[in-house]
Amino acid sequence: MNKKDIFLTSAFRENSVWKQILGICSSLAVTNLMLNSLIMGLGVIFTLICANFTISLIRNYTPRSVRMMAQTLIIGAYVIIVDIFLRVNIPEVSKQLGPYVGLILTNCILMGRAEAFAAKNAPVDSVIDGLGAGIGYTLVLLTIASIRELFGFGSLFGFTLLGSWWTRWSIMVMAPSAFFLLAVLIWLINDYYYKVKTG
Amino acid sequence: MTISPFILFWAAIFTSNILLTNFLGMCSYLSVSREVESSFGLGIAVTFVLILTSALNWLVYYYILVPLNLVYLEYIVFIIVIAATVQLLELLIERFTPALYYTLGIFLPLITVNCAIFGVALFMIIRRYTFLQTLAYSAGSGLGWLLAILMLAGIRTRIREKMVPTGLAGTGITLITTGIMALAFVGFSGIVNVQ
Numbered sequence: 001m002n003k004k005d006i007f008l009t010s011a012f013r014e015n016s017v018w019k020q021i022l023g024i025c026s027s028l029a030v031t032n033l034m035l036n037s038l039i040m041g042l043g044v045i046f047t048l049i050c051a052n053f054t055i056s057l058i059r060n061y062t063p064r065s066v067r068m069m070a071q072t073l074i075i076g077a078y079v080i081i082v083d084i085f086l087r088v089n090i091p092e093v094s095k096q097l098g099p100y101v102g103l104i105l106t107n108c109i110l111m112g113r114a115e116a117f118a119a120k121n122a123p124v125d126s127v128i129d130g131l132g133a134g135i136g137y138t139l140v141l142l143t144i145a146s147i148r149e150l151f152g153f154g155s156l157f158g159f160t161l162l163g164s165w166w167t168r169w170s171i172m173v174m175a176p177s178a179f180f181l182l183a184v185l186i187w188l189i190n191d192y193y194y195k196v197k198t199g
Numbered sequence: 200m201t202i203s204p205f206i207l208f209w210a211a212i213f214t215s216n217i218l219l220t221n222f223l224g225m226c227s228y229l230s231v232s233r234e235v236e237s238s239f240g241l242g243i244a245v246t247f248v249l250i251l252t253s254a255l256n257w258l259v260y261y262y263i264l265v266p267l268n269l270v271y272l273e274y275i276v277f278i279i280v281i282a283a284t285v286q287l288l289e290l291l292i293e294r295f296t297p298a299l300y301y302t303l304g305i306f307l308p309l310i311t312v313n314c315a316i317f318g319v320a321l322f323m324i325i326r327r328y329t330f331l332q333t334l335a336y337s338a339g340s341g342l343g344w345l346l347a348i349l350m351l352a353g354i355r356t357r358i359r360e361k362m363v364p365t366g367l368a369g370t371g372i373t374l375i376t377t378g379i380m381a382l383a384f385v386g387f388s389g390i391v392n393v394q
Binding site for chain 1: 278
């Protein structure tokens, strides 16, 4: 598989969120604002790239019995870096994201990519795979967040688009809308692939 | 923080359900909820591990990490405590109650990566709960999670007999069901406010 194929596969064809249903927790929780989603996405991309690279580097020296624990600790180290970076540089966003930055550690996407790709492939390929998976995840987050923020707050990235005439849909700010929007997104994408397959 | 543990317990189940309002523990919630029986087993296991590890993590945080000034290591330490507890529990259950092992044992490895367990540990630190509050909050969260997965499993056994659009079948319809459940739980909000 060439590099472009690796990227496209992990970003779209085998997208972690809509294809493998991984990392749902955070894709629902942080999507009430675009900015939070973007920061969260970048955090996940960074962690994925670094963790995939490190795990791939030591893949031949890790005994199989402690593999999972080693992967968890490596991911944990990078999550701590992300958390401290956010806390120092953008404290407001870090406060809003709350525990969800730490929860990158138990985000199934990280373990999924480590186990499915980084533990078997060369470092450079693993970095591309991590980048792809991270971008695929961020795109889903931003899609859901754009709808929730636009209808819920009448703005995008904090810039007001819909003025005072707009009645805010408070449901979009609350939890249920996240479930509905993700369901509809998965529905549309599945339908698209189904049509491509059957012609 | 002066919320009584009793109120916190009820709030964790209803007004701020760990799954339906905080979206934690979604992975195993979506994949294991096909049968009512296995959902119940997993729910009980999660509740038990949640109470045990939250208590342990609280002690570790306030009596080891804070005095040693190692607070920044909380994520790694928490996940190690959780993984070790689950492993130990598995060994003990297998050794002393084989019958329970056959019903609960298969779910235990799944629990280590359940975000709900780790999430509750992080919430109790961020919200500065006392030890009693932590116990109440974790017990409530566990039971709330059990309630959510049981309801979903019950509904899913009915959905299986219905016609669902191809693209929506499986995860899609499950998420919509969960959304409607979350909508119902929004009705509880406002009874007590816990943040």
